[in-house]
Amino acid sequence: MSSLIDQYLEERGVNNWTPGQPLLPYVLARRDAVAACLRDMERRGGDGSPESRQLKRAATEGRAYLSKIDERIAELEEIETRNDATAKHNVEIRAHEGRGYVTDAAVYNDPHKVPDSPSFFRDMRSARLGDADAADRLRRNTAARGLETRVGDMSTGAGTGGQFAPPAWLVDEFVALARAGRVTADLMHKEPLPSGVSSINLPTVASGTSTAVQATQNTVVQDTAATTNAVSSGITTVAGKQIVSLQLLQQSGIPFDRVVLGDLSADYARTLDVQVLTGSGASGQLRGLANAAGITTVAYTTATPKVIDATTPANSLYNAIVRGVNSVATQRFMPPTAIVMHPQRWSWILEALDSSSRPLVLSQGGAFNPLGVAGEVVAQGQAGVLLGLPVYVDPNIPTNLGAGTNQDAVWVLRADDCNLYESPLALESFEATYADQASVLFRALSYSAFIPDRYGKSLALISGTGLVTPTL
Structure with a gap:
């Protein structure tokens, strides 16, 4: 923000908020001061002088800042409205x-x-x-x-x-049901699903042309014909419903449709994420990452898994992740953009200590040669950094893989290469056909398509006996 506006706010005592001070009155006073400063600048900024041009630039920044203050005021007023409503409902004798x-x-x-x-x-x-x-x-x-x-x-x-x-x-x-979100799905390259189609098809170059050194002048140059193919996805419908009695809707102390539709929406996010990760491509399902064509599988097979093992690299998950990063870089010729794993796998990594009982992955802060850096504790979403790549934890990654049904998996991927097409989630209610029983049907519905293998080598799946359920 402009130093001129900062100076104006400082003079009026609204440039620093003191902890314990009511926030909304402070923000309103700050807004009034910024608006007054802008009016003053507009009065003084019309003569074309260098000072006038400086005032115009400062006014442009001030108007953008004023817009942000208005958004913050709206948020605070909404919070106060909710608090007032809660206080009114919570009269208790x-x-x-x-x-x-x-x-x-x-x-x-x-x-x-x-x-x-x-x-x-x-x-x-x-x-x-x-x-x-x-x-x-x-x-x-x-x-x-x-x-x-x-x-x-x-x-x-x-x-x-x-x-x-x-x-x-x-x-x-009310306490809503806890559900996993759509961490991996939101990493993908997202596009709106076109209407009026039964599938999504992308043409691909299967094998390309080539060049070569011309041995002598006036001789035929290299001639190699390219071949083409296509990758595709059918349209998947993800939907759910709930029938609710009219009595419950009309006599409930809160809008009960908010409870039902909110839960349907949350489970839609979970279902879509599961489809992106492990959809089979059959029986109406999307074809998820695990069933994409041409992906690289990195075997992490060991009876003594460790986060890092300098003596026996085969025991080291870190080395397996390095191999996954290398496979994307050397076969896709572009770097990966993310590492995705189950929260319990990330917790296992965080728990690991070096020979001096120091954590291998540190919370934010400087250290000598850390394996990785952990952000704030999260249950799902970006949790830290390994090998310079953001690490995302996703509870929807299965933990029942392998012959012993006790393994999870780790993905190294270039998410921008995977196309997710999605229609808006329709949350609707229907009274027709249920009127004779005084009921209302609530429904959540969306269509989607997913092409995970535009470039199969963008995906490296790390799996094996080294990923058995860790003891924490």
Whole structure:
């Protein structure tokens, strides 16, 4: 950002945020200061002088910065809105253990004496559903009497008052099902799936032309005819549905369609990632990396696997990864772009120590000749660097490979060479045909195609007995 704007903000005391200071008011004040500074620059920047040109450049930077501030304000206001809604839904009235609850007669009266008196327990339920008036009455009642009661023999136990202390269900804070994401799928070269087609086909040059030295003048030069082929993918449909009763949708404390469609969307991401990794290409599946044509397989076979073994390189996973990198570089003639492995394999690498009990892969920071560098701890996504390549961990990599069904695999690949075509994920609801049973069908659906072997030698699969389930 321009030093002129920095100076302007510094003069108005809005250039540094202090921890503990409310963030939204600070950002709003900063925005007002930047806007005022821009107006001042525009007034002063119209005479064509060098100072005027400098002001115009600073104003251009300031407008871009102002746009970023507006985005941040929108985020903070959305967070405050969610927090306010949560606070409203979380109005909760509890009885102290060993005490009865006495309501304030000014708010809640005996219904036999005052028929129009509001109901304390109805207000408890209505407040949870967002009724501001009910929440206000509960607050006034609590403020008037607090939880001041005389000690009695009632409690929250069943039969001694517990039926009047209902449990709080914070449905707006529901716990979604944990699912693996689409780490490997998102590394691929992505394109929108063309509409109106039944397959994707790419022509390839199978064997090329050639050149040679002309032995003598006026003799025929080298003539080699190129041959062509094609790689293709069918269109795969990934979809799921859930039928939900109308009663649940209408009586739920939150929009229940958000729960259903959110879970369907999350599982779609997992399913697509599995297809990209291991799809068979049969029975409607995509043809995944494991079934791509012409890939390089690097055998890592040993009964004593180690992350690195200077004495016996065959025991070393590091050496196998080097061979995978070499195979891509020497056969694709382009470098790989990523290493992909299961999170447990990366944890095994992180756990490894050298002869002086120092970790081979270090957390971020300087060290002498580290094997690799680990970023912050992640369960899926980029986790660190090996051989100068980013390491991605993907929980969808199978761990039941090999004869003993106890092996995983490591991929070294040039992801840009693999084309993933995908239509937008359609999240829809349908009431037709379910009206007679008062139900709604929710559906997630998307079409995709995947060509992993535009260049088969872009993929190196490391597998073998050295990749048995590690002990952590």
